Amino acid sequence: MNVLTTAALGLAVFTGTLATGTAPALAEKHALIVSINEYAKDPWKLRGAVNDGKNIERLLRGPLGYRPDQIKELFDQAATRDAILSNFRSWLIDATKPGDEVFFYFSGHGYQQPDTNGDEEDGLDETLVAADAEPDGKGGVRNMIIDDEMELLLDALKDRKVTVVIDSCHSGTISRGAFNEIEGARSLPLIPEIDRPQPISSRALALHRAETTFVAQVPGRMVWTAVAPYQKALEESRSNPVAGVFTTRFVRGIIDKKADANGDGIVTNAELYAYVQKESDVYCKSLQACQAGLTPTLEAPTAQLPLPVTGGEALDAAPSASPSAGPATTPLSEPTLPxxxxxxxxxxxxxxxxxxxxxxxxxxxxxxxxxxxxxxxxxxxxxxxxxxxxxxxxxxxxxxxxxxxxxxxxxxxxxxxxxxxxxxxxxxxxxxxxxxxxxxxxxxxxxxxxxxxxxxxxxxxxxxxxxxxxxxxxxxxxxxxxxxxxxxxxxxxxxxxxxxxxxxxxx
CATH class of the missing domain: 2.60.40.2550 (Immunoglobulin-like)
Known part of the structure; x- marks a missing residue:
């Protein structure tokens, strides 16, 4: 019997920023970076989010091939709820067309609030906390952006190649008391007037931990998050300058090629994912207070995993299934590689x-x-x-x-x-x-x-x-x-x- 013969892994090549699809020759790139240190309430302030935004800009202008005029930034008090939503619509939706590349980055606080439309099994909507967020006097927080709103905005980017990177966490009150508070966490600290009074059921906790990411993965969209549900995204408070654990490793993995596990000079999405997971885990284990873990997540079509993060053209391969949806359909064809x-x-x-x-x-x-x-x-x-x-x-x-x-x-x-x-x-x-x-x-x-x-x-x-x-x-x-x-x-x-x-x- 012949053995020592193996099947070629057809490498899909990638056009553009961390997301697949065949782009037209004149495809444009638009990026929106939102990073917030300066929140309205002193206990909410962070130290490293804006540094993360600047590092993402360096990544975009370097290996990912964006021009300065293709990048918009909203830092600190400029990143109000209205400003984030209006710039998302005008810059990422209205100013782009099918085939273009879109990159959205957020670093700052994340949180939760009670689900209002019944689409969350754990009863909670995940949120991005804008710079003008504040307690609403009714036990909640006003001026946050919920995941349902982001889904609607992202759905308007149909036929674009979309990358979403979120360096915040959405554990909020559901993990309150389960683990010790930890310095540099990107989740709103305990504040009595907004903390959820009722106990969390074990079922709700299990459902929350089993969720995937802040927004769903669909064909043409990649969603990177700093941590899994129930965990807290962290800043390296003792580093100089202070920056997010996840974003630092995300950028380093690409720019310095630290994620190039097989040494072929190319960083693929799979290699980057493995690198940020491993390095985040190493950092967490170095801190006694990091009890809930640091496990970055990636929701992406399986066809994108072997693609280089900095460019190439995708094969006609099937999108991945969501973790609960069963196996993905197979692609129609794959070319043979050397x-x-x-x-x-x-x-x-x-x-x-x-x-x-x-x-x-x-x-x-x-x-x-x-x-x-x-x-x-x-x-x-x-x-x-x-x-x-x-x-x-x-x-x-x-x-x-x-x-x-x-x-x-x-x-x-x-x-x-x-x-x-x-x-x-x-x-x-x-x-x-x-x-x-x-x-x-x-x-x-x-x-x-x-x-x-x-x-x-x-x-x-x-x-x-x-x-x-x-x-x-x-x-x-x-x-x-x-x-x-x-x-x-x-x-x-x-x-x-x-x-x-x-x-x-x-x-």
Missing amino acids: PASLQNTATALLANDNQGGVQVEVLPSGPIRVGQAVRFRVTSQVEGSLVLLDANAAGELIQLFPNEHSQAQNRSNRIYANRPLTVPDSTYGFEFTASEPAGQGKLIALVLQDPIDLSVQVSQHRDLNPVAKPVDYMAQIAERLRRPWTQGATTRMTRWSMTSMTYTITR
Whole structure:
């Protein structure tokens, strides 16, 4: 049987700012940056939001290719509710056309208020707190912008390529008392006249933690948020200058290419997402008071995950499903990549730490000759579910494990700590044989410590044949692995490990 042949991950290339679609030749770019330190009430004031806005401007004018006249800023007292809404309409909606790129950024306080139209399962609308927000004397806050309003504005940007980045949090009163207050949190501090008096039910809390982002992801729209629901976005209060934890890493990941996990000189959306999640988690663990975690989120069509953040053209791939909506539809077609591009795309999509100490080997070791029988051995220091992939020199991707033979023997896809798993083993009744073309391939092993359901993805590819639409397949796996884990006491990153190794086939 031929193995060491793998299916090409079709890399969708990207035109413009962090969002996909094929833009016309004369597509324009418009950005609106809203950053607020100076709130009307002293206890609400922040220190790093405006620095974040300036860093986002630097990012836009640098790698993302915006001209100064394509960027509008509303800082501090200029960022009233009316000013934010009117500039959104005039600058991002009325002044753009289908095919244009739109970028909206907000850094400041976020909050919650009781839902008024019944569209929130947890009974709460999320809000952006404008500079002129203040207690309304009735237990609430006036001059906030609720998520329903933002949805209507964003819906008016149909057929644009839209990126939304929110560096605030929307935990508000629902997390009040669950964790200690923390310095530099971008959620309104406890103020008696606006704090919610009634207790929060465990069901409402669970529904809130399971929500996705401030606004929904739809085709053509990417939504980045600094934290998951129930968490608090933070400023690095001891840094100079003070700035937001998330925005600092978001900008650094692109400008300094800190997010380039596979070292190919290109930062993809998947790599940036992995980087901001990892670095935010590291920062949180350095603070005793950061008990709720810091887990950035990204809502985007799966086809955008392998795209470079700074430019390119998208493939005709399917949008991702929302976490509750089931699997995404598959794309109509994917072009075949050169083998090296396939392998880089695979490692960029699935970039992650190897916290489980996973090792993968080809047996026998050393260069492999065409016609030679080979096996694969995976060892892990932790127990979990194993997915083993082969991106070969033919530009194909094959799911080596789990496969139909292990399934026929009623084996699960479990790998146990320090117990090597070999594919194929003696019970398979056949061997894998290296085949043409000669060249380099890459094995990729994923070990999932948390019980993540990948059955929709892996069950379709147990036949050891090349995956027909590898970009969509890999992107769906990546999207599922990067969702925040909400099943424990606190929200956190999902626990999984990734490692890869390069092998060579010779004649």
